[in-house]
Structures are given as C-alpha cells and as structure tokens.
Amino acid sequence: MESSLATYERRTGWPLTVAAVVFLVVYAWPILDPGISADLSRACSVANVTIWAMFAIDYVVRLGLATSKPRFVRAHIGDLLVLALPLLRPLRALRVVTAIARIDRASASLRVQILSYVIGAVVLLALVAAVAVLDAERGSAGANITSFSDALWWAAATITTVGYGDTFPTTAEGRLVAVALMIAGIALLGTITASLAAWFLEHVQTVEQASSESQAELAELTAEVRALRAQLSTNDRMGSSSPETTE
Amino acid sequence: MESSLATYERRTGWPLTVAAVVFLVVYAWPILDPGISADLSRACSVANVTIWAMFAIDYVVRLGLATSKPRFVRAHIGDLLVLALPLLRPLRALRVVTAIARIDRASASLRVQILSYVIGAVVLLALVAAVAVLDAERGSAGANITSFSDALWWAAATITTVGYGDTFPTTAEGRLVAVALMIAGIALLGTITASLAAWFLEHVQTVEQASSESQAELAELTAEVRALRAQLSTNDRMGSSSPETTE
C-alpha cells in the first residue's frame, strides 16, 4: 500500500512542476527585458514570492507526513538549501527536468535515464546561470557580460570547461554562479564518459567475459558427468554379472 | 532477403559519399580563397545547391521505401536537421567519415570502430568548423580570427577544451559553431577515456575475474563428482557381493 507521503507527492507532482515553469518565466523576464513596466515587474516579484511560499509549505507538509523526520531532512537537504538560500533559488527550475525524466521512465534503461537527466539538467542550468549572471553583472562597472547573448556564450564556454576568458563574471555573485556551472560541467563530462564506458563494456564484454576460464572448467565438468552417466547405463545393461570397468 | 531500402542505400552509398566530398570542396573553396573569380564562386554556389537537392531527394526516396515512416523519421532526425538548417549543412561532410569507417568494419572490434569513427569525425568537424568560423568572422569588425591558420588554431584549442582565449568568435554564427565544437570536444574526450577504460578492463579483468570465488566452488564440485565416479568404479569391480563403503 502507498504511504500517505507517496500519495501526497504523486498528487502535488504536476502542480508543483507547473509552478516551477512559471517561476522560470517570472524569474527570467524582468532580467531579460530591461524595458519591462513597473507593474509587470511587481507582478513577477509577487509571483516569485508566492511560488517560494508554495514550495516552503510543500516541504513542511512532506516533512509532517514522513515517517522518519531526520531521515527525510537528510534525504532532501537539497530542497531545504534551495528554499533557504536566495542564490540557489533558480535551481528550483531543475524540477522541470525531473518531471520530464519521469515521463519516459518505463521505456529507457537506467543509464539512458541518468544521461538524459544530466543533459537536461545541464542545459537548464546553463540557461538559468546565464540569466543569473546577467542579473549580477549588468549593473557592475567593468563587466564584460552585458547582454543575454554574451551570458549564453559565457555559460557554454564555462560548462564545457573551455573558458576562453573573453567573457567572465567580475562580481562576487556572478562568480558564485560560475563555480556552480563549472561543477555542473565536470559532472556533465563525467556522466557522459561513464555512460559511454558502461555502454562499451556492456556491448563488448558481456559476450567475451564468462567465456575463457570458467567456460573451460564447466566443459570439463560436463564431460565428466556425461562419462559417469554413460558408465551407469553400460553397467545397467550388463547387469552386475560381468563387472567390467570402462575406465 | 534484403529490403528495398537496404538495396537502395547500398547502391547510392558511394555516389552520395563522392557528393559529400565535392560538397566539402565547393563549400570551403570560396571561403578559403578570397581572390576566387566570380564565375568560379557562382559555380560553387550552384554545385552546393545541387548537392543539397541530391540529399533532399535521397531523403524523400528513403522515406518512401521505409516500411515504418514514423520510425524512419525518428531514426534519421539528424539527416532532416542537416537538410533543413543552413547552419548545419557543413555536417553533411561527416558522411565521408561514415564511408571510411565502413571499409574496415570487418576486421576491427566494435570499440576500435567507434573510436576511429569519433576521431575521424572530430578531425573533420574541426576542419569544417574552422572554415565555418572563418566565413562568419572575417567580415566582422574587431574579429580576431582572420586567416584559415588562425581558424585551425582556434578549432584545436576549442575541441581540446584548452581555450586560451587569444582567438575566439565574436559573431553569433561563429559562437554557434564554437558551441558545436565544444560539445564535440567533450564527446571526443569521453569516447577516448571510455575506450581506454574498456580496454583496461578487458585485458586485465577477464583473466582475474572468474577466478576467485566461482573457481573455488567449481573445483570443489568437480572433486565431488570425481570421487563419485571413483566410488562407482570400485563398486563395479567388487560386484554387489561385498558392500564396502569407501567413505
């Protein structure tokens, strides 16, 4: 039977994913459109805070439904950090990737699932980081990331660890965003490589592996048993009258 | 029996590969040789469009011959994108690598095949990206990639994710080419590492693996069966007159 926590999470899954998408819009819009009207900007702020409150209430309800409170807190430490630290708030958008990943869970292998989740998360993270770094840098004097196009270009060069150095954050907040993106880049590269390695090994090794030694020994054993059986048959046919040894 | 699609693909394989090589020449020539005559430049454009049409017709014919239309479209989404998006058109040259890879398919292992395909594709992609970025950057004011030698140098620093930053694209189109090259670089690194890991594991682990536990158990079992057989032989020799137990 499903626990009450699982029931709650299944029912609130889609509404909260929609809230995460709305959050992405109301977070990015005021940053990307400097000519936004004051009213719309205020509406975005209100929506932003409302969605934050929704996720906070969701966390409290789930904590209340969890059978082991300390284990829930430890298992969902990320949720708590995203709620508590304003800088991590954009990471809420990653919920969208989780939702998409859940759709085709049935069909794909574990490795493909993880790979598509990581790629999805990395693309979304690059987009969110571009918005966040633009927000941090635009006001700063001497900044070299001043348009969304620059910010996207910087995000691509950072997450692939190329780092030309033609664009880079100069503010403390921008640099924090950059460090998060660098770590995501390493995770991306690691996951792609590991997936490829696992794929190679599955398709190449599975066939060859069990073969060599263990197969030889099994063949020897099977021959032994087959000989034993033939011997028994012979003995049966002969009766116990003429005890000839076949060996 | 071969399907009509397979027959068609086998017959059109070499002509289309030759077309891809010709495409590479007529695509790169007008970019690399600024002093090209107007007539030759026009001839290259015509050849370029003609080859595009050839590949478009090829796609339509293959779609017509495919038993399952939707599955064909899904499996060949790359072909469709290369046809539809002008920016991806240079990727048609990758067909050359596929053709080369097909030649020695018989002899090499799967891992070597993939590795040689990836390295071939990466080298060709770097060349094509160098041509494409030079095309995009040369006209732009403040660009630092102004010769093919600069473009090749930039491509090498990008695909290996070194990214000195002495040369980098400044136009939107050049930056898109760069992002494609960065992704190719990550794929290159991942494939090389994964191939090495698979090679290590095959050559080292195969020998050691089956050994430890399972081998001990098999030895025990074989000893058991051998003892059983010896016992049966003894019994046979003795007849059923003096029932001595050997245990």
Added chain:
Amino acid sequence: MESSLATYERRTGWPLTVAAVVFLVVYAWPILDPGISADLSRACSVANVTIWAMFAIDYVVRLGLATSKPRFVRAHIGDLLVLALPLLRPLRALRVVTAIARIDRASASLRVQILSYVIGAVVLLALVAAVAVLDAERGSAGANITSFSDALWWAAATITTVGYGDTFPTTAEGRLVAVALMIAGIALLGTITASLAAWFLEHVQTVEQASSESQAELAELTAEVRALRAQLSTNDRMGSSSPETTE
C-alpha cells in the same frame, strides 16, 4: 595483536589532526589579515614552527617503531616531502580530510569513501592553494590576484580546468602552486568519472552479466545431473533384475 606502531598511530591520531587544524589557522591568518599585529604574527610563526617540529618528531618515532625501516620510508614518502619542502608544508592540512574520512569508514562503500576523500581533499587544497597563491602574488608588481576573493576565484577556475585567464599567477612560487592545483583538478575529474562509471556498471551490469552464456551451461549441467539421479532411483526400485535403460 596490534603492533606498537599501530598503537602509537591510534593514540596520536586526534592530537595530530588538531595540530593540523591549528596549523591551517596560523598559516592562513597572517596572509589573509594584512593588518595583523606584529605580536600575533610572531605568535603564528612560533606555532607554525612548533607544529612542524611536532610532525617531524612524529615521523621519527613512527620510523623507529616500524618493523621494516626502508618499507616505511617508501610508504610514507609524502610525509617526508611535506616535512622537508617548505612549499609543500600547507599540504599538512590534508590530514584533516583523512581524519574526517576515517569517521564514517564503517558505513560507506570503498567507492564512496574514495570519492568523499577526493572531494574533501580537493576543496581543502583549493582553499590552501588560494592562501598560498595570495601569499606569493600580493607582493609582486603586475600581479592580478590581490585579494582572497580573487584567489578563491582563481583556484575554482584552475581546479575545474576552465582557466578563463582573467586571474593567473605571475611569480614562480604562485605558478608552482597552480601546477599542483591543475594536477589535483585532473585527479578530481578522473575520480568523479571513474566513480560514476563504476556505479553505472555495478547497477546495470551485475544483473545482466552472469546470465547469458554461463547460465545456459549451468542449466544444461544441472539437467544432466538431475536425469542421472532419476535413473539411479529407477534402477534401485527395479533391483538389478530387469536392466532397462531409461535413455
């Protein structure tokens, strides 16, 4: 029974870890706080030398207790280098990571232990490298790393191999620190990727592997033995009067 070296190491473990933490403080403080009073600065120097002496005595005692002197020297070559080379002295702080890693040794798997040790070591190394590079660069003319915030930003860009090039060491000592950090970055990336690959393979392959060939052969063998046993039972029931073969 525990050797006297093991007893000594168990007893001095925590005091030396505390000494390593104190070392971190007295090493970093005078560098990070330029307005430090002369008295405090002198106290830090004295503490620094005292801790160095403690570790030197510890090394000599352990060498004395070791059963095989040459093997001990070879196995603890790192300890000797950290004692002898002033530039490597900050690496003493890595002892803290070893101590933390030892705490949850019981619960975690080998892979998780190594991964958490490497991540811990990399974070600590980045911090120590930031302090060391700031110490080396601040006095130099034309240096671009002049604050601890710059130094941390430089360390992050270096250890992830992004390397924007907006901040970089210009002195010989700073460059040596940088090379150590680059190597740590490669080790970090390698360990993360390898851990992921091992995790993929364990969770995916374990189930599939033994299956295919070896399983089929075992099934065949088991059927063979089962048939043999049935035959023997039949023979026993019949006595040796009517020698019918069951085959």
Added chain:
Amino acid sequence: MESSLATYERRTGWPLTVAAVVFLVVYAWPILDPGISADLSRACSVANVTIWAMFAIDYVVRLGLATSKPRFVRAHIGDLLVLALPLLRPLRALRVVTAIARIDRASASLRVQILSYVIGAVVLLALVAAVAVLDAERGSAGANITSFSDALWWAAATITTVGYGDTFPTTAEGRLVAVALMIAGIALLGTITASLAAWFLEHVQTVEQASSESQAELAELTAEVRALRAQLSTNDRMGSSSPETTE
C-alpha cells in the same frame, strides 16, 4: 628461439637509449643557453645529426632483419615519422620513458605499467614541448613565451587543458607543438580516469560479481550431487537386496 631481430633489439636497446638522452641534452642546450659559445653550438649540431643517423641506420637494419617488411613498416610507422619529420624529432626522447618502463615490467600490473608510462611520457613531452616552443617563439615579434620558465608554465597550463591564455604560441611551429601537447593532455586525462575506473571496478566488483545468480545455481548443483552420492553410499551399504528409495 629468439629471432635475429629480437636479438638485435635487445643488444642495441641500451646504447640507443643513451643516445636518446644525449640527444635531449644536445637538443635543449643551445635553446636554453643563448650565451652558448659558437664551438659548443656547432658540436651540439654535429651530435644531433650523428644521433639522427644512428637511429636511421638502426631503422634500416631492423627493417632488413624483419621477417615481414610491410608489417614492420606498419608497426613502426611512428619511428619512420620521427626520422622523417624534423618537427617530430624531439619525440625521440620518448625512448627514455620506454626504457625506464621496461625496468620494472616484471613487478607491476599491466595497468600500473601503462599509467606510469603515460605519466612519464607526458612529463617528458611537456619538457620537450617547452624547449621546442621556446625555440619557435623567442625569435618572433609579439611573442609572450620568452623564457624557459614561461615555456614550462605554458606547457603545464596546456597539457592540463586549463589554458589561461596569458602565454600562448603565436608562430605556426609553436602552434603545432601546442596541438601535440593538447592531444597528449587529453590522452593523459583519459588514461588516468580509465585506470581509476578499472581499479574501482576490480576492487569493488570482483567480490560482488560472481556472487549473486551464478553462486546460487552452483550451490543448488552441488547440493544435488551431494545428495546423489549419499544415495549411492546407502545403496551400497544395503546391497541390492532391499531396494529402498531414499527420496
């Protein structure tokens, strides 16, 4: 019996390795010491050409001794390139690494051997590349690599793919050296990661692997055979007088 080629290679092994070390000295000295006397510089040139001739003769002799000429050429294509292309001549120094790697071949595992060879080759390649890039850049106007210390710093930043961009080659020859170093860096990273992954899998998986399925089946089979043997013993004790089935 040893082939005459193998005998020749065993006998010329050490002399040629010494020649490679001498080559390293006479190659690097005139570049690193600009105040070298004209006589010494000329002596170095003569030694350089002499060593080149030694290796050329060695190649011809080995080709003469080889049983299959075409296979020898294919297997030693690298030797031919190092002889023919002046730019690749410094790679002759890699012979030193091969010689060192051969010393402890007996004791170490295949993985450790490859890893130590790659690390040795990478360190030597970085040194040689630093000398080569200094040679190429020093004469060039607008170059930023003007001392051996700069060249070493550039080599470290390149081979680890950090690429700050404070130092980079500006000449065509220097850029070719850089591309070789970038590729070596990717090979380094790949080999380290693959070695770690193989190590993880060996130490973690070996124990767990054979266990699950195949172990259960073997236990079942062993129980089956043990029961069979017990049954036979019972039958023997009873004689064939009272045919009781134990099942």
